[in-house]
Amino acid sequence: MSLSRTLSATGLIRPTRRRGFCPACRFLFATRDGEQRGVELQLAPPAFGALAFLVVAAIAWALVIQQSRSSEEMAMGLGSLESFTASWAVMMAAMMLPSAMPLVFEFGRNAEGRRGRQVATGVLGATYLSIWLAFGIASYVVLSALPMSWSDSRLAGGLALALAGLYGLTPIKRASEARCRELCALHGPLPFNLMRSAIFVGAKYGLSCVGCSAALMVAMVLIGMSSLIWVIILGGVLLVYKLAPAPNMWQTLMLSSAFGALAIVYI
Numbered sequence: 001m002s003l004s005r006t007l008s009a010t011g012l013i014r015p016t017r018r019r020g021f022c023p024a025c026r027f028l029f030a031t032r033d034g035e036q037r038g039v040e041l042q043l044a045p046p047a048f049g050a051l052a053f054l055v056v057a058a059i060a061w062a063l064v065i066q067q068s069r070s071s072e073e074m075a076m077g078l079g080s081l082e083s084f085t086a087s088w089a090v091m092m093a094a095m096m097l098p099s100a101m102p103l104v105f106e107f108g109r110n111a112e113g114r115r116g117r118q119v120a121t122g123v124l125g126a127t128y129l130s131i132w133l134a135f136g137i138a139s140y141v142v143l144s145a146l147p148m149s150w151s152d153s154r155l156a157g158g159l160a161l162a163l164a165g166l167y168g169l170t171p172i173k174r175a176s177e178a179r180c181r182e183l184c185a186l187h188g189p190l191p192f193n194l195m196r197s198a199i200f201v202g203a204k205y206g207l208s209c210v211g212c213s214a215a216l217m218v219a220m221v222l223i224g225m226s227s228l229i230w231v232i233i234l235g236g237v238l239l240v241y242k243l244a245p246a247p248n249m250w251q252t253l254m255l256s257s258a259f260g261a262l263a264i265v266y267i
Contacts, residue, residue, distance in 0.1 A: 165259025
């Protein structure tokens, strides 16, 4: 199957007789039959919302990399609440927005033709990130209250990775993972007016993601603030969590074992 047919089947592009917003599409998805009928293939409007999230994530990754280059090693420990909150917000935008693109695309499909859909899509993303921001701040408060010396942070980070592997075997993790996949499909029309629906969908998806990745993100609080390499590694694991097909029990055991190996490497 050609690229244009594959993208058409998924709803990412669609035929139009008007000159659309994407000039490159005329070259990427041009077909002889379409030229004869005066039809062009253009990116579907819902795809632009998902693409905007990807652009924001790319900018956030650039900021994370710039921050890491400003010093050879990010400051060990949590630092002040203000600096942690700023760094955590940028990190969550970089790591979490790409995995939310399927949800954003489905939301755009359901909201297509309705006034204010672009703003509502932004509200959905802001609500989703606010859930993770609240999770990070709560983790900061709890970890700051613990009588733990940051000279032992290697041991604490390794223990957090090992616990993340064990958490992957729990019913809460599996149920939350299934809920994430179900929410990405939305299953029907939006329940409220567009803005309320954006907040409702973003909050539900964010809470299910917290249930899916809570232990991994605690490890991110301990580890991700000190090393860009580990931000990239854990970000890749998170994408596997969120976007890969549902794993069977054998694959789940293998992934949990991989966390144990990462814990040893980190320590």
